[in-house]
Every structure is written in C-alpha cells, then in structure tokens.
Amino acid sequence: MIAVALKWVDLRPEIDPITGAVHDDERAFGCSEADRAALEWALRVGDRWDMDVVAVTAGPATSDVAVRNAIATGATRAVRVALAADAPSEEVAAALAEVVADAALVCCGDWSVDRGSGSVPALLAARLALPQALGLLKLDLDGESGASVESGVLVATRRLDRGRREVLRIDGPAVLSFEGGSADLRRAGLASTLKARDARIDVVEGVPVRPRRVRVTQHGPYRPRASVQPAPDQTLSPRERILALTGALVDRTPPRTVVADAVEGADLIIEQLRSWGYLDEAP
Secondary structure, X not given: OEEEEEOOEEOOOEEOOOOOOEEOOHHHEEOOHHHHHHXXXXXXXXXXXXXOEEEEEEEOHHHHHHHHHHHXXXXXXXXXXXXXXXXXXXXXXXXXXXXXXXXXXXXXXXXXXXXXXXXXXXXXHHXXXXXXXXXXXXXXXXXXXXXXXXOOEEEEEEEOXXXXXXXXXXXXXXXXXXXXXXXXXXXXXXXXXXXXXXXXXXXXXXXXXXXXXXXXXXXXXXXXXXXXXXXXXXXXXXXXXXXHHHOOOOOOOOOOOOOOOHHHHHHHHHHHHXXXXXXXXXX
C-alpha cells in the first residue's frame, strides 16, 4: 500500500496582536498545499503501481474531513488516529508509525501550516527506520530516468539551496516529503464526493498526550544581554570619545536609490551582496 499523512488545520488563523492568542475558525480549516500535493503524488504512484492508497490523519473527530476528501479523490481507505489537536509531534509520529508500518511508501507534506517545523515526517522516518527524501519537487513515473514499476524504483527531484536540484534514486520503502505546488490535487467528482460522506473511517486510539516537559512561567519580548565593550581612549577629547562611542566616523555603504530594469537591478543586487561578502567573488 501507499500511505499519505494529512493534517486538518486552520489555514487562516487569527492572532490577537496584544495577547498573542490564536483564534481558530472551523470554516477556514483544510489541508495545506503541501499535504494536497503529497496526496496527489500518492494517488499517482498508486495508479502506476496498482496499489491501494491509505489516507491517514491524527487528531480529533473533526479531522475526519481530511481523509474523507482523500477518499473522494481516489484513496481506497481512511484511518484517523484519535489524538488531541495539540498533540506533540513526537506522539503524532509514533501513532502514525503504527498505522503505516507496512506501507511501500509514505507521502507527507514537507511542513504544516500551524507549526511549520517539518518535524513529523522526519520523526516518522526515524520511527519506521526508513530513509527520508525531503523537499521533493517531482517524481519520475514514466521510467525516463531509470524508474521501474517492476522493481519498485522511483526517481525523485529535490530542491537544494541557490536554485540547484538533486536527483534521488529511491529503491525500497521510504518517507517522501513534498513541497507545496509540486502537484495539483485532482478534482473530486460529485458522485465520489457524495459517496465519501458515508465512507468508513477506521479510528485507532493514539497515545495520550504526555505532560509537556517545558512549563512556561512567563513570557515577554526578547531582550539580548548587554555585551561589554572597551572604553574609548582616555587621551581623546570628549568630542572624539563621543564619536568613537557612536561610531559616527566608521565607514559605511551609504543608502542609494536605483532605477533600473529587472536584469540590471538583479546585477546590482548581486554586486552589492558580493561586496558585503555574502557571495563568492566572480570568476
């Protein structure tokens, strides 16, 4: 089977600017773009390998919508692990691992909207003792790069820094994390959508939420600790000492306004970054 992990989350949470409290609205809940892409890739691999696709989510009963939508788009089975909505990532991964232990592939979004840590796929791979391929942009399902249905080999392309790409050969079970936008989820038909409303969802009891190991006693704005700086030379005049303390005579790159087209503007930005030492010198 091919497993896909989905998360039902508020896509547009409202945050109180004074208290920092998060207010959820059930009307804005859904699966992230990355999760939808992971579902589409799981369905494509399932079609190509002629395997069942199992949609799995972890959360309260309201999370059933996530796997029902997956059933409507082509998944063959839906499973929900009963956990609290704020369950730690370690417990979510441990619970999901029990469900997807026999999967040929586990597809996930690279990170969730609410936490954005991308930790669950990594923890899930660790629990299953499987390799993880993350930051994936596409899979080769046509055999052009050595992929083979018979041998169960996939060829994936992942994103690297500075616009580079890496091609991975995935031979055997693995956890795959897809970027949002790597695939557009197919549209569910009306008949399948109506049928999914009554589809069976297998509910598995998850591990209860453990008491948090970190207890927050107080919070406030970050104030970095003051560092000790050497005093100005005492032989200088008061004016010179003030200038030394304020750094008014230190050479700096003055700000400037540039009006240029896209190509020239990009060249100027690269030139400025190189002068600051962020880029290597041009050959």
